[in-house]
Amino acid sequence: MSEKKKDELLNDHNHDGVDRRGFLKCMAWAGTGAFCVMKGGVLNSYSLSRVSEISTADMMGELSFVQISDSHMGFNKPANPDVAGTLKAAVDKINALSGAPEFMLHTGDISHLSKPEEFDTVDQILKSATPKDVFYVPGEHDVLNDDGKQFLERYGKGSKGAGWYSFEKKGAHFIGLVNVMNLKAGGLGTLGHDQLEWLEDDVKHLKHSTPIVVFAHIPLWSVYPEWGWGTDDSAQALAYLKKFGSVTVLNGHIHQTMQKVEGNVTFHTAASTAFPQPAPGKADSPGPMKVPAEQLKSVLGITDVNYIQGKQALAVVDSSLA
Amino acid sequence: MRRSVSVVILATVLTIGFVGAVEGRRGFALSAQEKMSTMAVQIDNFSFGPVALTVPVGTTVTWINRDDIPHTVVSTDDSKTFKSKVLDTDEKFSFTFSKVGTYPYFCSIHPKMTGKVIVQ
Numbered sequence: 137m138s139e140k141k142k143d144e145l146l147n148d149h150n151h152d153g154v155d156r157r158g159f160l161k162c163m164a165w166a167g168t169g170a171f172c173v174m175k176g177g178v179l180n181s182y183s184l185s186r187v188s189e190i191s192t193a194d195m196m197g198e199l200s201f202v203q204i205s206d207s208h209m210g211f212n213k214p215a216n217p218d219v220a221g222t223l224k225a226a227v228d229k230i231n232a233l234s235g236a237p238e239f240m241l242h243t244g245d246i247s248h249l250s251k252p253e254e255f256d257t258v259d260q261i262l263k264s265a266t267p268k269d270v271f272y273v274p275g276e277h278d279v280l281n282d283d284g285k286q287f288l289e290r291y292g293k294g295s296k297g298a299g300w301y302s303f304e305k306k307g308a309h310f311i312g313l314v315n316v317m318n319l320k321a322g323g324l325g326t327l328g329h330d331q332l333e334w335l336e337d338d339v340k341h342l343k344h345s346t347p348i349v350v351f352a353h354i355p356l357w358s359v360y361p362e363w364g365w366g367t368d369d370s371a372q373a374l375a376y377l378k379k380f381g382s383v384t385v386l387n388g389h390i391h392q393t394m395q396k397v398e399g400n401v402t403f404h405t406a407a408s409t410a411f412p413q414p415a416p417g418k419a420d421s422p423g424p425m426k427v428p429a430e431q432l433k434s435v436l437g438i439t440d441v442n443y444i445q446g447k448q449a450l451a452v453v454d455s456s457l458a
Numbered sequence: 459m460r461r462s463v464s465v466v467i468l469a470t471v472l473t474i475g476f477v478g479a480v481e482g483r484r485g486f487a488l489s490a491q492e493k494m495s496t497m498a499v500q501i502d503n504f505s506f507g508p509v510a511l512t513v514p515v516g517t518t519v520t521w522i523n524r525d526d527i528p529h530t531v532v533s534t535d536d537s538k539t540f541k542s543k544v545l546d547t548d549e550k551f552s553f554t555f556s557k558v559g560t561y562p563y564f565c566s567i568h569p570k571m572t573g574k575v576i577v578q
Contacts, residue, residue: 213526213547249528249544276567280528280544321534321564321572363504364570421504424526 192234199306202230202237202267203351203439205388206408208277209258210248215426216436219248219410220257226409226438227265237267238305243388243406244275244316244353246291250282255290274299275353275389276316284317300331302338309342311335313352315367325354325367325389332369336376344379351386357396357403360416365390374401386439390422393437407437496520496552499573501529501545501565506573515577518554523547529571534562 207223216222230237240262247254255278262270272291279287279298288299295301298314313335315325327335339348350356356373359365367373377383383401391413396403412425412435419425427435495517500507502524513519521531523545531542531551539561542551555561555577565571 249546277528280530280567319566319569321562321569323569362570364568421525423504 196235199308200233200235200237201239201241201305202233203241203243203386203404203406204230204409205243205353205406205439206245206275206391206410207242207258208245208248208408208410209254210251211410211424213424215424215429215432216411220261222433222436223258223261223409224264225433226436227261229438231264231266239269239271240265240267241310241312241351241386242270242272243351243386244273245277245388245408246272246275248277248410250278250280250286252286255286259290271303271310271312271351272299273312273314273352274316276319279316284314296334297330300334308347308349309339311338311348311350313350313356313373315352315354315356315370320368323368324361324364325352325356325370327367327369327373332372332376335373339376339380342380345381347382347384348377348380349384349386350377353387354389355387355403355405356385357398359390359394359405363416363422365416365422377401390416391425392435393439404439406439407435409436409438412436498522500524501531501571504529504568504571506563506565506571509573510576511573512576512578513555515558516554516556517577518552519575520550520552521545522550528567529565530567531563532566534564534572 204223204226208219209223211219230240242262246258272287274284274287274291278284284298288295292299295312298317300312300314302309302311304310313327313331315327317326318328319326342348350373352367354367355365356367356370374383378400381400385401385403387403387405388408390405391408391411392405392415393407394403394405412427412432413422414425425435495514497511497513497517497519499511499519499521501521504525504527506521511519521542523529524547526547528544528546530544531540531553533539533541540553540563544567545551555575558577560574560576562572562574564573
């Protein structure tokens with residue numbers, strides 16, 4: 137793939153049978169994450185590596201936030217022996233954004249091996265970010281050996297169950313879900329009965345016009361089940377969100393950016409700040425992709441989301457800079 | 459990336475070595491402990507190799523993670539007959555199978571990774 141091509145959309149995902157329900161558009165790009173702008177309930181996202189090409193007007197919003205994912209602190213193998221360095225670079229990019237994002241979402245795999253010192257390092261690096269609030273959901277690498285006890289102690293204050301919760305920001309309803317616990321042999325990510333019940337109850341009272349932003353580690357859509365890139369009971373969760381005009385789902389786990397629009401729901405996956413993984417089915421396994429050192433930063437990234445409060449909820453439209 | 463290749467018989471050698479070392483014991487039946495052998499399952503490219511391993515009772519099976527990514531080895535039964543801690547690159551986990559049966563297992567981090575040990 138040439139340097140130029142890497143930031144272009146790859147429209148090859150509509151041939152892999154991943155979609156079952158009204159597939160509209162599916163696109164992916166490798167690049168430094170995505171910058172997302174929500175206007176009138178419509179969320180647009182842009183590659184952060186090309187943020188300089190976005191007009192100031194496009195970046196303005198009543199609410200903006202950044203998504204980072206898959207820091208994998210503690211990973212030290214090719215292609216990235218310095219995951220602390222690339223996380224710092226991500227923070228520098230966040231701090232350089234013209235409109236300061238209000239908060240950050242971390243969609244999991246904060247650590248590589250759930251070691252306390254790995255979490256400590258990430259916490260320390262994120263302290264230098266302009267946005268002070270960070271909302272976390274765990275990745276499977278954050279709940280190793282202790283069923284997520286340490287994660288909950290560190291990041292799960294006020295959360296329910298294995299760490300799920302919701303909060304309001306400027307009229308948008310944010311929902312953090314956990315789909316990395318109690319995974320079953322041969323299966324995908326799992327939300328589980330208790331969490332689904334909570335979700336149903338959590339959104340029951342909301343107006344249909346409320347913009348919904350769901351974030352979880354493993355994709356809540358079938359990106360590539362053969363590699364475990366999906367969630368077994370996500371359809372049930374999405375069913376509870378059907379009534380809403382605008383639903384945005386932010387995930388990590390697959391270490392590459394992808395977008396898909398399906399009815400009222402826009403799905404986004406964020407790049408990793410640590411190492412890239414291959415496109416679905418493009419390698420023998422989803423193991424770390426080894427890229428030349430000079431290309432590494434082009435396949436890592438952050439996602440910036442900017443929301444402008446609208447009078448009515450609209451269908452979701454994707455934008456890209458490609 | 460390396461492809462997982464085959465079962466590596468590590469410690470049947472031990473048994474042979476033991477028999478050879480003890481002068482004059484040839485011809486005697488070996489005790490159960492002396493017969494014990496070790497077999498290995500390679501974890502590579504997000505898969506267990508071999509996926510199904512057949513071993514005699516008393517065999518110790520050792521899993522070795524050859525991937526750049528951590529994995530676990532967890533038996534699928536409710537009582538979790540065996541359950542490793544997370545295995546980083548080149549780390550190992552061993553379990554001795556003392557009863558006949560089929561033991562399906564998986565990686566609890568990447569549940570698409572499954573395998574089984576058949577103990578005869």
